[in-house]
Amino acid sequence: MQVEYESSPEDKLHMMGAIYGFVPPTAELPRKPGQWESFDITLVGRWLTVIRNGVKTIDNQEIPGITGGALDSNESEPGPFYLQGDHTGGMKYRNITVSVPK
Secondary structure: OOOOOOOOOOOOOOOOOOEOOOEOOOOOOOOOOOOOOOEEEEEEOOEEEEEEOOEEEEEEEEOOOOOOOOOOOOOOOOOOOOOOOOOOOOOOOOOOOOOOOO
16 A cells, blocks of 8 residues: 655555555545554455545455565465655654454
8 A cells, every 4th residue: 555755646546545556545635744644454355445544545446466566476475564664754654453364
């Protein structure tokens, strides 16, 4: 999921909350500089739901393929999470929880 520090609303496939290059968010929420954002992300197979700051922005949408950040094509196998924040220097993360369904 795309996390950005500086907004690019003209490019919906790369804006805050989009699945990079594939799925844009259906709701655009205002930025709150200096305040934490919250994301609840549910991914089952290729199906994704994103809730940003309590608002559902992607509702059970299919990711049609492997995104540009993939290391390989083994999408059904567990793999690493990448938290990127090096483009503008202001990105911070906290309270990250990963749960695997039983």
